[in-house]
Amino acid sequence: MKIGIVCYPTFGGSGVVATELGMALADKGHEVHFITYKQPVRLDLLAKNIHFHEVFVEEYPLFHFQPYELALSTKLVEVVSMYDLEILHVHYAIPHAYAAYMAKQMLLRKGIEVKVVTTLHGTDITLVGSHPTYKAAVEFSINNSDVVTAVSNNLKEDTLRLFNIETEIDVIYNFIDLKKYPVIDDLQCNRSALANENEKIITHVSNMRPVKRPLDVIEIFYKIQKEIPAKLLLVGEGPEIEKVEYRVKELGIYDKVIFLGNSNDVNKVLCYSDIFLLPSRTESFGLAALEAMAARTPVISTNTGGLPEVNIDGVTGYLSDLGDVQSMALNAIHLLKDENKLDEFKQNAHKQANRFSLDEILPKYEQVYNLAKVSLV
Numbered sequence: 001m002k003i004g005i006v007c008y009p010t011f012g013g014s015g016v017v018a019t020e021l022g023m024a025l026a027d028k029g030h031e032v033h034f035i036t037y038k039q040p041v042r043l044d045l046l047a048k049n050i051h052f053h054e055v056f057v058e059e060y061p062l063f064h065f066q067p068y069e070l071a072l073s074t075k076l077v078e079v080v081s082m083y084d085l086e087i088l089h090v091h092y093a094i095p096h097a098y099a100a101y102m103a104k105q106m107l108l109r110k111g112i113e114v115k116v117v118t119t120l121h122g123t124d125i126t127l128v129g130s131h132p133t134y135k136a137a138v139e140f141s142i143n144n145s146d147v148v149t150a151v152s153n154n155l156k157e158d159t160l161r162l163f164n165i166e167t168e169i170d171v172i173y174n175f176i177d178l179k180k181y182p183v184i185d186d187l188q189c190n191r192s193a194l195a196n197e198n199e200k201i202i203t204h205v206s207n208m209r210p211v212k213r214p215l216d217v218i219e220i221f222y223k224i225q226k227e228i229p230a231k232l233l234l235v236g237e238g239p240e241i242e243k244v245e246y247r248v249k250e251l252g253i254y255d256k257v258i259f260l261g262n263s264n265d266v267n268k269v270l271c272y273s274d275i276f277l278l279p280s281r282t283e284s285f286g287l288a289a290l291e292a293m294a295a296r297t298p299v300i301s302t303n304t305g306g307l308p309e310v311n312i313d314g315v316t317g318y319l320s321d322l323g324d325v326q327s328m329a330l331n332a333i334h335l336l337k338d339e340n341k342l343d344e345f346k347q348n349a350h351k352q353a354n355r356f357s358l359d360e361i362l363p364k365y366e367q368v369y370n371l372a373k374v375s376l377v
Contacts (some may be wrong), residue, residue: 001087001369002031002084004076006100006113007091009040010207013287016123017151017174018377019043020089024177026050026364035079037068045074053079068096069102069201075102078112083243085344087369089117090145094134115372118145120169122284123211124306139163146268147372149365152306153203155284170368173309173362174285176353180267181294191208194258195231200336201232203297205266205288206280210236213239216279216325218247218257220300224331225256228336232257235269270295274342275332278302278311286310289317298342300332310356316349 003025006017019040022032026049027032031050033042045052057071077100088103092094097118107114118141125138142148142165148154149172156169193227195201202221206212214234221232234244241259248257262271271277276292278301284290285306289299293310299317301307314321318331335342354360 001373002033002086003369004033004035004079004088005091005160006035006072006076006086007040008090009034009036009038010041013174013285014091014119015040015043017121017287018089018119020175020358021089021362021365023047023050025365028366031083032077032111033079033083035072035075037072037179041262059076065172069099072096073099073102073106074098077106077110080107081110081112084234084369085114086373087115089161089365091119092121093138094142097145098137101141101144112329115146115369116144116369117149119172120143120148120155120284122151122155122282125155125284125359135163139165143167147368149368151285152309154306154309158284158353166204172364172368173356173361174287174290175356175358176290176294177358178294178312178353181270181291181296181353181362183296188208194233194272196229199231199273200274201223201231201233202275202277203233203270203292204234204277205235205269205291206238206239206278208236208244210240210295211281212238213248213281215278215324216240216243216323216328217277218251219325220277220279220329220332221257222251222253222334223325224336225253227333230256230336233260233269233272234258234261235263237262237265264290267295270297273297275300275335276329277293277308277332278323279325279328280304280307280319283307285371290334290353290355294345296350297346298349300328300335300336312348312352316345316352350353 005022019042019128026032037055055072057074063375088100090100100116149170151174204217208214210315276297276299299311302322303319311317320327347363
């Protein structure tokens with residue numbers, strides 16, 4: 001098949017999933033075209049069957065905000081026409097599904113039909129899409145997609161609750177490429193570069209937005225390190241990072257926190273980790289938790305959104321109520337003090353990650369594409 005993928009080319013979960021999906025499809029022989037304003041951070045342009053088309057937005061003094069969705073829809077028309085794409089798979093409802101609908105209508109005027117598959121990822125529905133400013137457009141875009149998928153049952157339920165949806169929503173979970181998380185022995189995983197032999201390593205990975213509650217991470221870690229020698233690895237950058245740095249200094253634990261910034265080597269970072277913290281206000285799925293579990297790292301998280309579908313309380317980690325940093329810290333301390341239980345949870349985490357392996361999920365997307373194509377024949 002010839003497939004166009006539209007996503008945000010960032011370190012966020014939706015962009016990572018879209019990029020990994022596209023590269024996996026290309027590996028299976030499909031022709032994949034990424035169409036966005038910048039090369040996705042994990043995209044390997046040297047891989048076979050991968051193409052990238054940059055969307056340029058001209059700046060005019062007339063526009064207070066530059067109309068990216070117009071430039072995107074125009075670029076979609078151009079790429080579909082030039083390369084005979086059969087499917088446009090858009091990740092994130094805003095503005096991608098809307099732009100894809102406009103492109104589809106323009107292409108129909110040229111006698112070209114392309115099918116639109118829209119994948120909902122979370123904040124495009126729960127935080128942004130449901131706002132009165134965007135709600136009508138998001139609802140219209142979803143209802144006019146040929147196929148709609150959501151990355152968790154929780155997100156599907158939220159979408160049906162917040163919008164008047166007339167089309168079916170299929171749940172296809174996010175996935176992990178387990179080949180990128182091999183068993184790493186102590187010699188390969190040089191923990192001594194970051195921590196002393198007696199120290200445990202706690203990790204948090206996010207875009208450091210308020211929804212991820214990185215300040216809660218600091219409060220949880222502060223309680224942990226009072227009981228157990230530990231270091232905290234923080235991966236990611238974002239609007240909360242300055243507040244995090246200030247709080248770390250205020251608590252006097254700056255020497256115990258390592259800021260790694262954005263990284264394409266999350267799998268390598270996770271090999272150092274004993275516990276992964278994810279105290280988010282909401283997660284439609286929790287890709288960061290899944291990445292941790294693939295690396296055999298138990299997860300201490302909130303019980304919000306789709307996280308209970310990924311992190312199994314008392315098996316792969318622990319779930320706590322939003323904002324309950326005391327409970328999350330106690331759960332982490334309990335696990336870190338019991339080496340046998342910690343090892344058991346690490347094995348359970350990896351076993352759970354296998355449910356979301358790329359080999360399990362990729363055929364489901366191929367099936368969706370084939371169903372979408374039926375009316376093209």
